Amino acid sequence: MRQLKLDQGRRETVLPTTNKKHLPKSCVYCSTTQNLTVEHAPPKLIFPKPRPNDLITVPACEDCNQQGSKDAEYFRLCLAMNPFTKDAPSVVSLKPTIQQSLQRPQATGFLTALLTSLKPDGDDFQLTVDMGRIHLVVRRIVQCLYLHETGTSLPVQTHESRVLSIESLGRMEADRPQKLRDDIITPLMQEPINLYADNQFAYWVTHTNVPFVSAWALLFYGRLPFIGFTGKKVKDPE
Numbered sequence: 089m090r091q092l093k094l095d096q097g098r099r100e101t102v103l104p105t106t107n108k109k110h111l112p113k114s115c116v117y118c119s120t121t122q123n124l125t126v127e128h129a130p131p132k133l134i135f136p137k138p139r140p141n142d143l144i145t146v147p148a149c150e151d152c153n154q155q156g157s158k159d160a161e162y163f164r165l166c167l168a169m170n171p172f173t174k175d176a177p178s179v180v181s182l183k184p185t186i187q188q189s190l191q192r193p194q195a196t197g198f199l200t201a202l203l204t205s206l207k208p209d210g211d212d213f214q215l216t217v218d219m220g221r222i223h224l225v226v227r228r229i230v231q232c233l234y235l236h237e238t239g240t241s242l243p244v245q246t247h248e249s250r251v252l253s254i255e256s257l258g259r260m261e262a263d264r265p266q267k268l269r270d271d272i273i274t275p276l277m278q279e280p281i282n283l284y285a286d287n288q289f290a291y292w293v294t295h296t297n298v299p300f301v302s303a304w305a306l307l308f309y310g311r312l313p314f315i316g317f318t319g320k321k322v323k324d325p326e
């Protein structure tokens with residue numbers, strides 16, 4: 089992310105050889121070849137039924153797939169409460185499903201966690217969103233999209249995906265959002281849009297000439313944007 093210069097060398101990209109139809113037969117997250125399942129990116133539960141038939145899928149092992157499912161459910165709940173997305177038609181149609189899932193006996197721990205994160209806001213309650221958990225979901229999506237786009241998994245020992253949301257943009261030093269806009273977002277928006285899930289999900293991507301370094305813009309329901317990156321692992325937390 090630090091050395092990302094998207095306006096340089098974009099046309100002589102060494103990555104990727106787009107090969108969407110021949111994905112490797114290994115887990116996108118841990119590269120095992122055992123117990124492979126179909127992973128949806130974004131998670132399919134954020135789309136109401138009947139689900140669109142153009143969802144992006146990549147292989148993931150059962151363990152990794154399972155690991156993400158609780159976070160994906162949390163992500164869906166936050167979408168239903170997020171001021172940007174709560175009135176989006178897809179989210180409105182999801183609400184009965186969300187209510188049902190909260191009534192399952194297994195949801196007790198989930199509900200406790202949720203209730204402790206609600207804080208009074210006048211006569212109303214406001215949900216304190218665990219952004220770390222949301223970012224985890226979006227980072228997984230970026231990892232899947234990377235494989236979908238390039239036909240190659242990110243080497244997870246050395247590389248990772250990272251995510252910025254509107255909230256994290258607000259916390260940046262004064263000059264950084266402008267720099268981010270000039271260096272990353274503006275070039276990204278000149279790339280072709282990739283629309284999926286009956287237009288409920290869109291992404292843009294720019295690859296650099298550095299292997300595995302790319303920038304992403306993700307848009308959920310035409311309303312909620314995230315900026316993502318792939319690159320070498322960095323030690324400092326977000």
Ligand SMILES: [Zn+2]
Pocket residue numbers: 115116117118119120148149150151152153
């Ligand atoms: Zn795995």
